[in-house]
Amino acid sequence: MELSLTAEQTAFRDEVHAFLKENLPEDIKHTQTSGGHLSKEQHQRWHKILGDKGWSTPLWPLEHGGTGWSPVEYAVFDEECYRMGAPRVLPFSVSMLGPVLINFGNDEQRERFLPGIRSGENWWAQGFSEPGAGSDLASLKTSAVRDGDHYVVNGQKTWTTLGQHGDWIFCLVRTDASADKPQTGISFILIDMRDPGVEVRPIITLDGSHEVNEVWFTDVHVPAENLVGQENMGWTYAKFLLQNERIGIAGIGQSKEQLVSLRRLAAAEKKNGKPLIEDPSFRAKLSEVEIELRALDLTNKRMLVETERGMDPGPVSSMLKIRGSEVAQRLFELKMDAAGLYALPFQPEAGDAGWNDQLAGTLAQARSAPHYLNTRKISIFGGSNEIQRSIVSKMMLGF
Amino acid sequence: MNFDYSEEQKMLVQSLERTLAKTYDFETYRSQLATKSSHDPALWSSLAELGIMAMPLPESAGGFDGDHTDIALISAELGRRLVPEPYVSNVVLSAFVLNACGGENATEQLGEIATGETKHAVGFYEPGERHNPLALGTKAEKTADGWSITGHKAVVLGGDTASKLIVSADAGGASLFMVPVDADGLTVRKYQLLDGRGAADLIFDNVSVGADALLGESGQAEAIILDAVDRGAAALVADSLGAIEEIIDMTKEYLRTRTQFGRPIGSFQVLAHRMVDLLVDYEQAKSMSMEASVEADNENATARQKAISACKAKVGAVSRKFGKESIQMHGGIGMTDEYALGAYVKRLLVNETMFGDTEYHLERYSSL
Numbered sequence: 197m198e199l200s201l202t203a204e205q206t207a208f209r210d211e212v213h214a215f216l217k218e219n220l221p222e223d224i225k226h227t228q229t230s231g232g233h234l235s236k237e238q239h240q241r242w243h244k245i246l247g248d249k250g251w252s253t254p255l256w257p258l259e260h261g262g263t264g265w266s267p268v269e270y271a272v273f274d275e276e277c278y279r280m281g282a283p284r285v286l287p288f289s290v291s292m293l294g295p296v297l298i299n300f301g302n303d304e305q306r307e308r309f310l311p312g313i314r315s316g317e318n319w320w321a322q323g324f325s326e327p328g329a330g331s332d333l334a335s336l337k338t339s340a341v342r343d344g345d346h347y348v349v350n351g352q353k354t355w356t357t358l359g360q361h362g363d364w365i366f367c368l369v370r371t372d373a374s375a376d377k378p379q380t381g382i383s384f385i386l387i388d389m390r391d392p393g394v395e396v397r398p399i400i401t402l403d404g405s406h407e408v409n410e411v412w413f414t415d416v417h418v419p420a421e422n423l424v425g426q427e428n429m430g431w432t433y434a435k436f437l438l439q440n441e442r443i444g445i446a447g448i449g450q451s452k453e454q455l456v457s458l459r460r461l462a463a464a465e466k467k468n469g470k471p472l473i474e475d476p477s478f479r480a481k482l483s484e485v486e487i488e489l490r491a492l493d494l495t496n497k498r499m500l501v502e503t504e505r506g507m508d509p510g511p512v513s514s515m516l517k518i519r520g521s522e523v524a525q526r527l528f529e530l531k532m533d534a535a536g537l538y539a540l541p542f543q544p545e546a547g548d549a550g551w552n553d554q555l556a557g558t559l560a561q562a563r564s565a566p567h568y569l570n571t572r573k574i575s576i577f578g579g580s581n582e583i584q585r586s587i588v589s590k591m592m593l594g595f
Numbered sequence: 596m597n598f599d600y601s602e603e604q605k606m607l608v609q610s611l612e613r614t615l616a617k618t619y620d621f622e623t624y625r626s627q628l629a630t631k632s633s634h635d636p637a638l639w640s641s642l643a644e645l646g647i648m649a650m651p652l653p654e655s656a657g658g659f660d661g662d663h664t665d666i667a668l669i670s671a672e673l674g675r676r677l678v679p680e681p682y683v684s685n686v687v688l689s690a691f692v693l694n695a696c697g698g699e700n701a702t703e704q705l706g707e708i709a710t711g712e713t714k715h716a717v718g719f720y721e722p723g724e725r726h727n728p729l730a731l732g733t734k735a736e737k738t739a740d741g742w743s744i745t746g747h748k749a750v751v752l753g754g755d756t757a758s759k760l761i762v763s764a765d766a767g768g769a770s771l772f773m774v775p776v777d778a779d780g781l782t783v784r785k786y787q788l789l790d791g792r793g794a795a796d797l798i799f800d801n802v803s804v805g806a807d808a809l810l811g812e813s814g815q816a817e818a819i820i821l822d823a824v825d826r827g828a829a830a831l832v833a834d835s836l837g838a839i840e841e842i843i844d845m846t847k848e849y850l851r852t853r854t855q856f857g858r859p860i861g862s863f864q865v866l867a868h869r870m871v872d873l874l875v876d877y878e879q880a881k882s883m884s885m886e887a888s889v890e891a892d893n894e895n896a897t898a899r900q901k902a903i904s905a906c907k908a909k910v911g912a913v914s915r916k917f918g919k920e921s922i923q924m925h926g927g928i929g930m931t932d933e934y935a936l937g938a939y940v941k942r943l944l945v946n947e948t949m950f951g952d953t954e955y956h957l958e959r960y961s962s963l
Contacts, residue, residue: 402937
């Protein structure tokens with residue numbers, strides 16, 4: 197048994213480190229490490245830099261622009277990115293849509309869409325959830341009715357992350373309302389968000405940020421060639437897409453980085469005249485979450501290696517998501533508590549590009565409560581932790 | 596033993612409830628937040644007319660000689676409606692400090708609080724000193740005709756609307772001074788807190804005040820400061836209870852009406868049992884809050900501090916759990932600004948953190 201990185205893996209980490217040091221723009225690093233919101237331009241600029249290097253779609257098959265990295269190498273890459281203050285490439289196009297097109301799309305679709313995903317030029321949004329279809333995703337109602345050489349789409353999607361920047365949206369739509377089971381009448385379709393009848397409405401969240409949106413479709417005409425795979429097979433593709441997310445789902449890189457910044461914040465704060473980081477009750481809380489993260493890191497890598505050998509990834513991704521979200525939320529909570537009274541002034545734009553209006557406390561303190569509030573979402577989205585537990589229970593306990 | 600409120604108290608709460616039901620709903624709250632102000636003069640004077648400011652004040656200042664259980668009842672209603680007005684900073688902290696320090700101007704100033712005419716705020720905390728109310732980085736030096744104050748007070752509740760500021764400073768020990776907001780050398784950085792209530796950082800750079808700015812005796816303010824903070828803590832705990840009751844109603848309703856997989860989500864045991872745990876937590880918190888409102892007036896400082904710390908720690912932990920669980924049970928809708936739940940969760944966070952957070956009070960409890 198050998199739990200540390202091999203010489204090759206260490207060399208790989210050094211290579212990633214050197215690349216990031218050379219190529220990560222200072223402003224992007226600043227916004228990322230300040231915990232602010234990256235602008236569309238910053239997201240796309242970073243995506244393109246990685247794309248030019250051939251690293252924007254590392255987990256894709258080699259022939260489509262993947263890197264051939266092993267899951268452990270990908271984890272090393274992910275952690276190094278966070279360590280260096282580089283943002284993670286958004287998952288919607290690269291981790292969600294890309295693999296679906298590669299596995300279930302046709303050559304024409306791959307030729308048309310994969311290059312724009314690799315370069316980040318096309319901004320893809322995800323249209324799955326609806327107001328009445330959250331945990332019970334299969335009850336979705338947005339309809340697509342075939343009319344000659346196109347579909348007519350009507351309905352509403354919600355929680356569309358960064359849909360305000362979107363060029364395209366991949367959607368689950370109901371193409372057969374009379375199917376026996378709700379899962380069997382669903383198709384996977386690509387919609388140009390600039391088409392007439394598509395309307396994006398912002399949803400402001402309790403931390404004061406605009407990340408998510410409602411997307412409304414009114415008689416939107418979508419060419420039939422934008423259907424991915426077969427009609428009424430969309431649920432299968434969606435399940436594949438969600439499972440495919442397992443690498444990186446535990447958020448290890450981000451949590452390790454949060455741990456570092458929590459320590460930094462606690463070193464700057466004082467309690468009873470000494471740095472907070474030296475306070476025994478704070479140290480006990482810090483150690484507790486640090487040990488949980490250490491266990492998660494090893495479990496994540498152990499499971500990645502085992503799924504490589506053919507272990508069923510289903511329950512693994514759910515387990516990693518459950519514990520990963522809990523660890524991340526705990527870190528943000530400790531950070532807010534460490535910030536003390538200066539967690540309370542509401543400065544939701546603190547750290548964003550161009551923000552220069554510091555009213556109270558340090559930037560880390562100002563970000564702490566909005567981050568705590570914002571990360572309540574990570575145990576809700578992508579299948580709530582309750583749903584994840586049901587998945588594990590069904591697969592491992594049989595009920 | 597009884598846990599009852601008097602008939603007068605019930606009538607006071609009813610009239611406050613009625614007024615707020617008519618004039619202050621969630622939409623009013625949202626539009627007030629959009630103005631970037633924690634204060635609406637019309638609402639403030641209608642609250643003053645109800646007598647909720649005068650209630651706990653001494654009769655000599657036009658008050659009704661009420662006690663802390665009155666304050667708790669009023670605070671719970673303000674929390675239930677998310678009212679951001681500076682009630683606690685004026686009627687609880689400033690009024691208590693002025694009354695405790697006495698002096699020739701005290702009655703007049705208390706009278707101004709009773710009518711809501713002049714707003715005050717009290718600043719004890721300092722940057723880098725966390726939740727220690729006895730931090731005294733701020734210094735007051737004796738001058739020929741008064742005092743010169745230099746220092747920084749952090750996150751002063753109500754500091755955004757106050758025209759008179761009461762701050763602690765080291766003048767041969769903890770001392771209290773009253774400083775007008777427009778004093779030369781005083782910078783007031785105003786902002787809103789997570790839930791829309793207002794606060795400010797106060798930065799004193801050789802601020803000159805007259806000899807009469809000193810409240811009470813110099814170097815003798817420690818006990819008053821600790822007492823004031825306990826009263827503020829007891830009021831915020833009651834405020835949290837009002838907010839929690841509202842969260843319970845919203846969450847129960849959501850569990851009953853939101854259907855997924857063809858049934859109300861409350862019929863899933865995993866959610867129902869967690870809701871039951873929250874209900875038990877609420878009852879525990881409520882009992883502690885009642886005790887705190889009685890003990891806030893206890894003249895035995897150790898007994899008072901023990902009760903207040905027990906309550907603040909308990910309600911703090913329960914509030915944190917309510918915030919997390921109510922959002923989780925709501926799912927995405929609980930994350931949105933348009934839905935009231937988030938505003939209540941933020942109100943709880945502010946109440947939890949002000950006047951000593953959970954950890955501070957746990958540690959103080961164990962040291963008493």
